[in-house]
Amino acid sequence: MTATRPATPPRRTRLSRDQRAEQLLDVAERLFADQGFEGTSMEDVARAAGVTRPVVYDHHATKEDLFYSCVRRARRELEDRLDALQPSGQVDALADVLECGGDAFFGILERDPRRWAVLFNPSSALAEPLARRLEDLRAGTIERIAAVARRFAPDADPDRLGAYAHAISGVGEQLGRWWLTRPDVPRQQVVAYYRDFVVSGLTRARG
Known part of the structure; x- marks a missing residue:
């Protein structure tokens, strides 16, 4: 054998x-x-x-460095998509680009809610140095949003655009939290809500 x-x-x-x-x-x-x-x-x-x-x-x-790197990687994906948005020359280009930006954000959330949890729901008990570094990352994303807005409203007051960029970011974050409690709502509907909220405000910013 x-x-x-x-x-x-x-x-x-x-x-x-x-x-x-x-x-x-x-x-x-x-x-x-x-x-x-x-x-x-x-x-x-x-x-x-x-x-x-x-x-x-x-x-x-350190663990703080590891957490920071996780958040930075997640934000980079969103920022890269924002940077790719360009005016199309159409009358409704502003609504289109904001819808594309919202679709990118909510697409990330839909694909991987875990990543969204890390990105937007860090512990309130984080040490101050790490909290500041994370806030700097968030500020960088908001500046990317403002840069997109400036392409469509080049003559708008910079402070007003900056304020709206913060508001746009906040709308996305809060809608994201709401959507996680209502997974039955289609992503397209959430993106439409986002577009309608944001376009009305940014249209006023253009003067």
Whole structure:
């Protein structure tokens, strides 16, 4: 009788540094969304990622840095989509571009509510330095919104546009919170609400 050779264990695929960085952010984002900032440790991230703690610390010196990187990555996706919006020359270009921006935002929320939770619902108990860094990220997103608005209202008062950019951001965040309680509402309807709220205000800003 021929002896059965023991099965060869599957070989682990070694990730590049960039691939490992993305994996750690994916894992951390999920844990932060499920367990909150306080309830998540670097050990938790290492264990869930299947690596040792030194690997995690090699990419992020502290848990605060890791959380910041998660939020920065999530915001970058939205900001890249905002930067791609350009005037089309149509009469309703303003409504179109705002609808596209709203669709990008709510599309991210619909695809991955966990990411939205990390992005817009950080713990109120965050240390002040981290809270300031996160607020700087939020301010950067608002400036991107203002830049889009300036393409359509170049002669508008800068302070007024800045104020409306904050309002636009706030409308999106609050509608997002509402939508999470009403998942039966189609995304297209939520985007329409967003467009109607924002266009009416920004049209007045154009003077």
